[in-house]
Amino acid sequence: MSSTEQGVKKAADLLRQGATMLSDACPQCGLPLFRLKNGNVVCPNHGKIYLVKSDEEENKVRKNITMDQVEDILINNLYYFSSKVKEDPNDVDSVMQIIRYLDAIERIRKVK
Template identity: 30%
Template sequence: MVQKKEQKEPDLSKMSQLLLAGATMLGESCPDCTVPLFKKNDEIFCPNCERKAVYAKNKDEIKTIEQKISLGEATHQLKEVLTGKITLLTNKLASLDTPGEINEILELIERILGILEKIS
């Protein structure tokens, strides 16, 4: 049997790994590669194309979903950066002994924690 080279074969070992990891195989399949879609942690994705799948009724909805995804990614990045800054500020705080400087750092940490709370 000759297989077409341009058609990507579904990675069966990957799919079984997903099932073992607690993912569910859905009845629907990916519109691009026809491999069954998987669902894990409320996220639907194609294991073959390695991207998220979302259900949308119309173009506007697709746009909204895409915006939500990119906002989610930006938020995730911001969270990582801010968490790094808190570590940095905490280290700086340990070396300070002037009340004014300590206060300044504490205010910054407080602000960062406030932002983290808002976005999580």
């Protein structure tokens, strides 16, 4: 099954689930975009899409996406060091890293 056929199948599934087809098309693949019941706009091929009307709005969305990505990286590293502390509870360096990651995550969430 080609990617276009898969996109059409996913689009049909979205419609069956109650999504609304929009007049806008995905800038990457050209398939129509859909608004879900929760308000998110999605492409059947690429997932969530952000519609922006101005450069200022685009910059805000890019900032939020970047902050989310950084937060995900910090959380993954937090899990890694947490597992190291479980193996060796006396590993002071890992405990200090956990504290640093928690502080960084807290700062990012304040900025958002």
